[in-house]
Amino acid sequence: MDPLTLIGAGVGAVAAVAAAPAVLSAVGFTAGGIAASSIASSLMSAAAVANGGGIAAGSVVAALQAAGAAGVPLAGQAIVGTLGAVVGTVVSMASNCTV
Numbered sequence: 001m002d003p004l005t006l007i008g009a010g011v012g013a014v015a016a017v018a019a020a021p022a023v024l025s026a027v028g029f030t031a032g033g034i035a036a037s038s039i040a041s042s043l044m045s046a047a048a049v050a051n052g053g054g055i056a057a058g059s060v061v062a063a064l065q066a067a068g069a070a071g072v073p074l075a076g077q078a079i080v081g082t083l084g085a086v087v088g089t090v091v092s093m094a095s096n097c098t099v
Helices: 003-027 038-048 061-068 076-097
Strands: none
Touching: 003 038, 003 061, 003 076
8 A cells, every 4th residue: 555545544534533523513413412403303303203202222313412412432433533544545545546
């Protein structure tokens, strides 16, 4: 793997971890709860209907709300960083291609 691809992977990982809290907040998973009329409220509504009126502990909506309220846990940062590194690698490799 060439050095530019490694740099792309690193930049992707750091950017993804740094952006995760802002993205959660932007879609409505805030420290004060789920924002009204947001993507998060739509997800919560759909999950509640599917679960018979409540949100199951450990569900995706519950985990995202916990991350929005308390911050992204270390395991979540590792997952987000890995996904960011993959995206950074793909973008870097695609931009370095010659035809």
